[in-house]
Amino acid sequence: MTLNLNETRLPPALTLRAAQWADADAVAKLTLDVCTADGDPTVANTPADIKRFWKEPDFNLETDAWVVETADGKIVGYEEFFNQHGSAALEGDGYVHPEFQGLGIGTSLLHALEARARQAMEQSAPDLRVFIRNGMSMTDMRAREMHETEGYRPIRFTWRMEINLNEAPHPPEWPAGIELRPFDMTAHDFAVYQAHEEAFRDHWGHTPNSFERWQHNTTGREDFDPTLWFIAWDGGEITGYSLCRYREGIGWVGTLGVRRPWRKKGLGLALLQHAFGEFHRRGTKNISLGVDAANPTGATRLYQRVGMKIASEFVIYEKELRPGREMDGEEGE
Numbered sequence: 001m002t003l004n005l006n007e008t009r010l011p012p013a014l015t016l017r018a019a020q021w022a023d024a025d026a027v028a029k030l031t032l033d034v035c036t037a038d039g040d041p042t043v044a045n046t047p048a049d050i051k052r053f054w055k056e057p058d059f060n061l062e063t064d065a066w067v068v069e070t071a072d073g074k075i076v077g078y079e080e081f082f083n084q085h086g087s088a089a090l091e092g093d094g095y096v097h098p099e100f101q102g103l104g105i106g107t108s109l110l111h112a113l114e115a116r117a118r119q120a121m122e123q124s125a126p127d128l129r130v131f132i133r134n135g136m137s138m139t140d141m142r143a144r145e146m147h148e149t150e151g152y153r154p155i156r157f158t159w160r161m162e163i164n165l166n167e168a169p170h171p172p173e174w175p176a177g178i179e180l181r182p183f184d185m186t187a188h189d190f191a192v193y194q195a196h197e198e199a200f201r202d203h204w205g206h207t208p209n210s211f212e213r214w215q216h217n218t219t220g221r222e223d224f225d226p227t228l229w230f231i232a233w234d235g236g237e238i239t240g241y242s243l244c245r246y247r248e249g250i251g252w253v254g255t256l257g258v259r260r261p262w263r264k265k266g267l268g269l270a271l272l273q274h275a276f277g278e279f280h281r282r283g284t285k286n287i288s289l290g291v292d293a294a295n296p297t298g299a300t301r302l303y304q305r306v307g308m309k310i311a312s313e314f315v316i317y318e319k320e321l322r323p324g325r326e327m328d329g330e331e332g333e
Helices: 021-038 047-054 105-123 141-149 185-199 211-217 267-281 299-305
Strands: 014-018 065-070 075-085 089-096 130-137 153-164 179-181 229-234 237-247 250-258 286-292 309-322
Touching (some): 014 105, 021 047, 021 065, 021 075, 021 089, 075 105, 105 141, 105 309, 130 141, 141 309, 153 299, 185 229, 237 267, 250 267, 267 286, 286 299
Parallel strands (some): 250 286
Antiparallel strands (some): 014 065, 065 075, 075 089, 130 309, 153 286, 153 309, 237 250
């Protein structure tokens, strides 16, 4: 399949083209319109989110993102491609404005995505299974039907969970020998990265991540606040961590992980309660996080235990482009 943007099912008044840097604000507004229509505007991308993604290592804006615009220049569709790992674990993310559905926009973008994915898979190891995944709101039935028509199947579900703290949460009870230390980016950044790679190695969908990409998406963010990174130590070893930030005014527990030797000792609960307490101290009552609905470490039970509720649900669709051997990090699916 060759990548030809002139071969679409779009009406003459709509144009599919490669995204440009100047489109970032309009693309972010589009994601907000779509997520609002789906019932959860908190998961929309900001202009800063879009620009950060477009600066990802190994991402090429000229070849890996597309928009559909009207004759007067309004962007009503967007799709992005990302080579998650090894040119075999591939991802997309697409949006169609609610007022412009039923015009072939989503299908045209999905075809561009698959064509790009098939180009990328030529660089993958010949024995690897190659797939492309795309996530969407469970409530977006039109997008779900379109993906199924194009040969995708639902394989996994994720939740955004939230809690509203009307009063200060219970203080954490730390396991014996565990202590929190202030995060020092120079001294601790690589160690936290290594701990994260180890903690998430057995999670579904995890693929090895470079330190460069880790820094780009964490400590390199313009809204990075080291005082919201809570790192638990046992002597000289990191045992667990809760990496938090603000997301459109909401307290966001971006990543919470516990290394295997320290699991089932209450450390995850303590880290979560500490994060809640710090957000509450700063005057933030609404706190959210995202989680795999079938998380193997029992994270969903932990979050429900502390009073978090499911705010919205998303489904991940997959299309296999080539059968083969599973890469590291995918065996657990």
